[in-house]
Amino acid sequence: MKVSQLAKVLNTTPDTVRYYSRIGLIMPIKNTENGYKSYNQQAQQRLKFILSARQLDFSVEEIKEILLVADNGRTACPLVREIVEHRLAETEKKFNDALALRNVLRNAIDDWKSKPDKSPTGDMLCHLIQGGNDE
Amino acid sequence: MKVSQLAKVLNTTPDTVRYYSRIGLIMPIKNTENGYKSYNQQAQQRLKFILSARQLDFSVEEIKEILLVADNGRTACPLVREIVEHRLAETEKKFNDALALRNVLRNAIDDWKSKPDKSPTGDMLCHLIQGGNDE
DNA sequence: CTTGACCTGTGTCTTAGACACAGTCGTAAG
DNA sequence: CTTACGACTGTGTCTAAGACACAGGTCAAG
Secondary structure (H helix, E strand, C coil), X not given: CCXXXXXXXXXXXXXXXXXXXHCCCCCCEECCCXXXXXXXXXXXXXXXXXXHHHHCCCCHHHHHHHHHHHHCCCCCHHHHHHHHHHHHHHHHHHHHHHHHHHHHHHHXXXXXXXXXXXXXXXXXXXXXXHCCCCC | CXXXXXXXHCCCCHHHHHHHHHCCCCCCEECCCCCCEECCHHHHHHHHHHHHHHXXXXXXXXXXXXXXXXXXXXXXHHHHXXXXXXXXXXXXXXXXXXXXXXXXXXXXXXXXXXXXXXXXXXXXXXXXXXXXXXC
């Protein structure tokens, strides 16, 4: 199986497959004649796992650690549980940050509706952003 | 005014000031003797504006465009209004994405509570992530 | 003068792929 | 058979917004 074929089977892009190959997450066999990479069943299995973990927003580095544990025959489950908890906390922070920013932006748009456009002056590049509230 | 001093006055980091200097957003005067960068009042004004725009999550590239317009004496307000609308749309998308991911993670954690840790097998690296639902 | 703490500019690193590029394959026409 | 051409390939480079490492410079205390 070549790179684009594998990508299509698992519904991802060739660039993604190449990237995971490049950093050693999946190990293709090198065709000695043309240097093309060839992927076997195990590589496909591995890539499927990686893509599933990425859907949970696991980082590539985290996935690498998980695979390292599993490759040594040990359970990766505790590590996986730990990562997912951590990711949930981060996601909740992102969620709150996005919520707060949304409110700031909405308020700005609303405030600015009543304000005119102005040319910049020496000490005021854009009164919308800079001015707390105009005179 | 030197880099750390300016950073402290506007409550940011020296690395940030150096970065904006490096890409030409603010233009310090080079002290000829030791090569240190020196910032005047106008640079401080400019940095203050940049930091305010960053608080609205404007990208550095967008801020560069705004400054370019203002430096030519034209109103940057229409551009600013356009960017903030765009940013609001993006932020709402991020908000929804974070919300969806949060639900996925919460469900995963909940489902996994009743599942044991397992050693990897030839075709199952981690049953938590891989198994739709177990046998 | 010397020590040491702090400061400085420059160069490199970070994520997870996307994109550009030159070379290669496969196939269809001639 | 050759040729042409589109689709494919690996490798190298690029991204955002600073953070960090490092070698050298500055400054006040002793």
